[in-house]
Amino acid sequence: MIEAVGLTKRYGDKTAVYNLSFQVRPGAVTGFLGPNGSGKSTTMRMILGLDNPTAGSVTIGGHPYRRLPNAPRQVGALLDAKAVHGGRSARNHLLSLAQLSGIPVRRVDEVLGVVGLQDVAKKRSKGFSLGMGQRLGIAAALLGDPRVLLFDEPVNGLDPEGILWVRNLMKSLAAEGRTVFVSSHLMSEMALTADHLIVIGRGQLLADMSIRDFISANSADFARVRTPDGEREGREKLSSALTEAGGHVLPEPDGALRVTGLPLPRISDIAHDGGVRLWELSPHQASLEEAYMRMTQSAVDYRSTTDQKAGLMQPLPPGAEPPVPVPGQGQPGWYAPPPPRHGQPSAPPQGQPGAAPAGPYAGAPAPAAAPHPYGAPGAGAPNPYAQSAAPPQAPPVPAADPTKPEDAR
Numbered sequence: 001m002i003e004a005v006g007l008t009k010r011y012g013d014k015t016a017v018y019n020l021s022f023q024v025r026p027g028a029v030t031g032f033l034g035p036n037g038s039g040k041s042t043t044m045r046m047i048l049g050l051d052n053p054t055a056g057s058v059t060i061g062g063h064p065y066r067r068l069p070n071a072p073r074q075v076g077a078l079l080d081a082k083a084v085h086g087g088r089s090a091r092n093h094l095l096s097l098a099q100l101s102g103i104p105v106r107r108v109d110e111v112l113g114v115v116g117l118q119d120v121a122k123k124r125s126k127g128f129s130l131g132m133g134q135r136l137g138i139a140a141a142l143l144g145d146p147r148v149l150l151f152d153e154p155v156n157g158l159d160p161e162g163i164l165w166v167r168n169l170m171k172s173l174a175a176e177g178r179t180v181f182v183s184s185h186l187m188s189e190m191a192l193t194a195d196h197l198i199v200i201g202r203g204q205l206l207a208d209m210s211i212r213d214f215i216s217a218n219s220a221d222f223a224r225v226r227t228p229d230g231e232r233e234g235r236e237k238l239s240s241a242l243t244e245a246g247g248h249v250l251p252e253p254d255g256a257l258r259v260t261g262l263p264l265p266r267i268s269d270i271a272h273d274g275g276v277r278l279w280e281l282s283p284h285q286a287s288l289e290e291a292y293m294r295m296t297q298s299a300v301d302y303r304s305t306t307d308q309k310a311g312l313m314q315p316l317p318p319g320a321e322p323p324v325p326v327p328g329q330g331q332p333g334w335y336a337p338p339p340p341r342h343g344q345p346s347a348p349p350q351g352q353p354g355a356a357p358a359g360p361y362a363g364a365p366a367p368a369a370a371p372h373p374y375g376a377p378g379a380g381a382p383n384p385y386a387q388s389a390a391p392p393q394a395p396p397v398p399a400a401d402p403t404k405p406e407d408a409r
């Protein structure tokens with residue numbers, strides 16, 4: 001088991017990780033999520049003794065990494081697949097690692113086979129593609145047959161077959177009772193791979209719970225209702241009737257309605273009473289990606305702006321109309337999560353730095369967070385992001401908190 005207690009890391013006046021407490025348990029794949037720059041790699045480096053915490057501690061099986069006897073036999077890690085001597089062949093790279101840790105040579109050939117690099121084992125790694133480099137990094141992590149494994153973005157650069165292989169590998173390592181801690185930005189992949197999630201934002205714990213609890217705590221069930229195409233009047237009539245009955249109705253991009261606050265049978269009855277035909281009435285739950293976006297949107301440091309192509313535009317021909325901007329294109333594919341049960345602001349106020357671009361559903365209040373099933377073990381100072389059993393009141397972007405270091409606010 002990996003256990004962090006009050007883990008904090010400052011680089012000068014930058015606080016990369018602040019008061020982070022969590023446990024990564026054996027027998028499960030634990031996903032480690034957070035926006036760019038949220039402190040995932042820093043946390044992993046501290047777990048592996050590559051960085052010293054400014055405060056707090058992190059142990060593996062009860063010991064700091066540096067005090068583990070023959071640590072490479074107990075802990076395997078892929079942090080940076082490029083951190084390889086490019087002039088060495090894949091096999092020689094693994095061989096040198098094996099010799100340093102007293103691992104038999106035949107294990108090198110074994111792991112080369114496991115990651116599918118046996119045919120290029122004698123090739124210099126500097127000629128490797130991104131995906132081949134990742135495979136070599138995974139081979140190095142598996143070399144000592146360790147009980148604890150850390151992978152920082154292991155599927156980066158892998159093709160679909162490679163991604164599937166990594167997914168199955170992580171699951172089988174966990175099924176053997178090992179501790180598997182894996183960071184990724186690929187939500188769909190995490191949803192398929194991880195059993196448990198630890199989510200951080202700006203170095204602080206946002207969530208520590210099972211995937212299923214994470215999704216239900218950060219999303220509301222909703223119904224998709226579609227009336228026949230071309231029957232606009234019926235759609236509008238239904239929309240008004242549902243709103244009148246206490247539902248919250250939002251238009252979907254394809255013309256359907258997203259309805260919360262009313263059970264499906266009630267929606268059906270309302271449509272029937274109003275004489276509105278339905279082509280679709282289906283129950284839905286937000287995906288991990290939607291739930292993650294909702295939870296982390298206020299902790300995102302790096303956001304794109306619209307490319308104005310300043311000074312690059314050709315003058316429009318006489319009479320031509322400028323292109324019409326497409327709503328919600330600031331973050332393609334993203335839209336605000338389903339609306340509230342109790343009403344809680346989900347996005348920072350528009351126009352402020354860090355405000356999310358207005359999506360088609362922007363402005364819809366977000367669902368109240370459900371109680372945190374596991375809590376934040378060992379949490380010290382109150383964490384403005386952490387899920388809590390109390391009704392949430394604080395807006396997602398915390399106001400300046402004088403009890404916190406500047407970067408942790």
Ligand SMILES: Nc1ncnc2c1ncn2[C@@H]1O[C@H](COP(=O)(O)OP(=O)(O)OP(=O)(O)O)[C@@H](O)[C@H]1O
Pocket residue numbers: 011014015016034035036037038039040041042043
């Ligand atoms: N050696 C360092 N010196 C100064 N600042 C650092 C150092 N390492 C990390 N940081 C800062 O700490 C913060 C957390 O960085 P970290 O690399 O841990 O984030 P991350 O969650 O892994 O990001 P990504 O998802 O982009 O890989 C960032 O603001 C980063 O600039």
